[in-house]
Amino acid sequence: MGLLLLLSLLSACFQPRYAPTWDSLDQRPLPSWYDEAKFGIFMHWGVFSVPSFGSEWFWWDWKGAHDQNFIKDFMKRNYPPGFRYADFAPMFTAEWYNPLQWAEVLQASGAKYVVLTSKHHEGFTNWPSKYSWNWNSVDNGPHRDLVGELAMAIRNNSDLHFGLYYSLFEWFHPLYLKDKQNKWTTQDYTKDVGLAELYELVNAYHPEVVWSDGDWEAPYTYWNSTNFLAWLYNDSPVKDTVVTNDRWGSGMLCHHGGYYTCSDRYNPGVLQKHKWENCMTIDKKSWGFRREATLADYLDMDDLVKILAETVSCGGNLLMNIGPTHDGRIVPIFEERLRSMGKWLQVNGDAIYATKPWRAQNDTRESGVWYTSKNDSVYAIVLDWPNSGQLTLGVPRSSPTTTVTMLGWAAPLKWVAVSGSGITVQMPTASSNQLPCQWAWVIRMKGVM
Known part of the structure; x- marks a missing residue:
């Protein structure tokens, strides 16, 4: 008990104190x-x-x-x-x-x-x-x-x-x-x-x-x-x-x-x-x-x-x-x-939660796609469902370990690399009421650069 009290007091002593100046407060x-x-x-x-x-x-x-x-x-x-x-x-x-x-x-x-x-x-x-x-x-x-x-x-x-x-x-x-x-x-x-x-x-x-x-x-x-x-x-x-x-x-x-x-x-x-x-x-x-x-x-x-x-x-x-x-x-x-x-x-x-900005914020080829990242995952938030059923992203660079999934969708998604840079993702073939959500869809990619 005494040791815990001592450690607590020491911790308090070493906590920084901020002066009432912007240089310090910032x-x-x-x-x-x-x-x-x-x-x-x-x-x-x-x-x-x-x-x-x-x-x-x-x-x-x-x-x-x-x-x-x-x-x-x-x-x-x-x-x-x-x-x-x-x-x-x-x-x-x-x-x-x-x-x-x-x-x-x-x-x-x-x-x-x-x-x-x-x-x-x-x-x-x-x-x-x-x-x-x-x-x-x-x-x-x-x-x-x-x-x-x-x-x-x-x-x-x-x-x-x-x-x-x-x-x-x-x-x-x-x-x-x-x-x-x-x-x-x-x-x-x-x-x-x-x-x-x-x-x-x-x-x-x-x-x-x-x-x-x-x-x-x-x-x-x-x-x-x-x-x-x-x-x-x-x-x-x-x-x-x-x-x-x-x-x-x-x-x-x-x-x-x-x-x-x-x-x-x-x-x-x-x-x-x-x-x-x-x-x-x-x-x-x-x-x-x-x-x-x-x-x-x-x-x-x-x-x-x-x-x-x-x-x-x-x-x-x-x-x-x-x-x-x-x-x-x-x-x-x-x-x-x-x-x-x-x-x-x-x-x-x-x-969304606890994510960090990725190296690119939005896609260079597909409008309405915004990126976030967390640990080894990169997320592409797709605001508009592609009419063709295929989504071509210009920013991600694939690797031998790349995997692509959709949040809320059980099966992995098929994809192919695009010459130069990017990947084309085959979106799920499903009716609107079978999709995991109504408004925007998230593609999770692992093993991309």
């Missing part, structure tokens, strides 16, 4: 679970889910922007004169919110982590923050700790890592507006709200993803970002497992932080030097739920599998967003997409 290795996960679910939920019109930027479009008359017209048609945004909060009821059911749907999606909005730019906190009196989900609206309930359900009923989105700024907070007017020479909002809430969140809920946003107006020195990250990496309860993004101040995108997001829906299509994430949303026009959305506004499974393949092949993670309703439901179209992704990953997960 040296921290990304915890391995994140790169292996590849696929996560984003959830935008807040008071904006009540009007559920336009987007989650409803309040800003109504009161902050000067050219969004469609929001003003919506309010005139549907709400009485004098109605304030704060009047939406009691309507954020979440009476159908069942964290256990959410956890089951998220687990079924095949995702390995989830990131829930703890606070968006409107400032309403989905936990009982003592720094947001009467503008939080326990004092107002649902009268429930929405963050805490989902954190418990995820940890007790799934294998997902739990993460939280947090907006550093609030559109209309008087302390923030005062600091902005003072050109960031004062930090009253950061000290009394922004940082205080961040420390509160991490200590209370132990998120393994801290997904920062709302940083772009002010420099990182205003947000005290490097001091917070040094604490997060050195002394917080999640110091060994937490990952962070790159949204910690103006000019930080794609330059500093844990993994890079670079922009919303970032999908470069080429291999990146730094670990990155493609955060995107199934509803092409909004991150929050919209009542006016039409079927054409939602990405279909062909779209989603394509984006997943492109992202993972180029070394990224996909964070796919849905927007729950004000009453706490994941609507059927979102649930269908999540469960369908899970079914595809049940068959083809070997080509």
Whole structure:
């Protein structure tokens, strides 16, 4: 027992400590679970889910922007004169919110982590923050700790890592507006709200993803970002497992932080030097739920599998967003997409989870083919079934030990080498309902160069 204690103390002594500088913080290795996960679910939920019109930027479009008359017209048609945004909060009821059911749907999606909005730019906190009196989900609206309930359900009923989105700024907070007017020479909002809430969140809920946003107006020195990250990496309860993004101040995108997001829906299509994430949303026009959305506004499974393949092949993670309703439901179209992704990953997960980029990301001869690799296997994710039944790949070079199979298909596939470079694969002769999946198919090759 004494020896174990001594070894533990010695290990703690030799753990690196990170200084509150970007030079130091950027040296921290990304915890391995994140790169292996590849696929996560984003959830935008807040008071904006009540009007559920336009987007989650409803309040800003109504009161902050000067050219969004469609929001003003919506309010005139549907709400009485004098109605304030704060009047939406009691309507954020979440009476159908069942964290256990959410956890089951998220687990079924095949995702390995989830990131829930703890606070968006409107400032309403989905936990009982003592720094947001009467503008939080326990004092107002649902009268429930929405963050805490989902954190418990995820940890007790799934294998997902739990993460939280947090907006550093609030559109209309008087302390923030005062600091902005003072050109960031004062930090009253950061000290009394922004940082205080961040420390509160991490200590209370132990998120393994801290997904920062709302940083772009002010420099990182205003947000005290490097001091917070040094604490997060050195002394917080999640110091060994937490990952962070790159949204910690103006000019930080794609330059500093844990993994890079670079922009919303970032999908470069080429291999990146730094670990990155493609955060995107199934509803092409909004991150929050919209009542006016039409079927054409939602990405279909062909779209989603394509984006997943492109992202993972180029070394990224996909964070796919849905927007729950004000009453706490994941609507059927979102649930269908999540469960369908899970079914595809049940068959083809070997080509996604814990993979590494191969020497080529996509094929030179056949469009719509993206590559990943793991150990001695190379995976070709084929987005479109070849009309001829033969798939000719221009990148792989065969060897005497080459074997070719399809994930979810029992029999090996016949193939021949192509003169110069490449192979031609004979795809299975089968009806669509006999194939292992509907949307994209994965060819696994061993013994190729």
